Amino acid sequence: MAGFRSLAYQVRDARNDRALRRHSLRRCLERFAPYGHRATWWHLCDRHGIAPEDRAADPLRLVAALEELEEARAVWLAYERQFAERRRREKHHGLRRPEWAWGGSGDAVVRCADPGVRPEGTLGEVLRRLVAALESEPGTGCPVCGAGELHWPPPRVAGRGPWEGAWAWDGPLCAGCGIVVPRPALADSVAGPGAGAGAAA
Numbered sequence: 001m002a003g004f005r006s007l008a009y010q011v012r013d014a015r016n017d018r019a020l021r022r023h024s025l026r027r028c029l030e031r032f033a034p035y036g037h038r039a040t041w042w043h044l045c046d047r048h049g050i051a052p053e054d055r056a057a058d059p060l061r062l063v064a065a066l067e068e069l070e071e072a073r074a075v076w077l078a079y080e081r082q083f084a085e086r087r088r089r090e091k092h093h094g095l096r097r098p099e100w101a102w103g104g105s106g107d108a109v110v111r112c113a114d115p116g117v118r119p120e121g122t123l124g125e126v127l128r129r130l131v132a133a134l135e136s137e138p139g140t141g142c143p144v145c146g147a148g149e150l151h152w153p154p155p156r157v158a159g160r161g162p163w164e165g166a167w168a169w170d171g172p173l174c175a176g177c178g179i180v181v182p183r184p185a186l187a188d189s190v191a192g193p194g195a196g197a198g199a200a201a
Helices: 004-012 018-031 037-048 059-092 123-134
Strands: none
Touching: 004 018, 004 059, 018 037, 018 059, 037 059, 059 123
8 A cells, every 4th residue: 555655756756648647646645634534525626726536736835735735734634743752751650641743644633524514724834833732722712713613413313412433633723714622622612522531552
């Protein structure tokens, strides 16, 4: 299975035809898609003038979209490295408290509930805002756009909580930019069901 870097190389390789280069960019999203696969694809297409279904997209536009994705990935991987180093130091000093971290599997870091509603700015800018929120005291508003209007979804099944079976990372929906706010960025007073119930990292 090709990794992100191998797929990125295929996007840039001028010897490949346009269809393969586009396909390779789509496959990069299987490795890293901060808004979720479809929302990230639509974001890149909108920002770089690519028709989502165009199998022969302009290679220069594909590379520009790849560069934006690579920048965002670098931001997130740097956060993950710093997080892991901090946890090692804390564990060495006997500090074992519930913590949260993205699993690194390509799952959405800042998932968009509706792929058509996404934050303003580049992926890298959005992830920098999220990282800044995760590295500071939890807040009461959206860490990406600052909106204070957050909505928890209704229960999926009568008698069960809204996040039964969902990722523990998931929080309320931001009415401003459409992201599902990660619970670790929220104070317990607004973090909703199961706040603070993470597993030790």
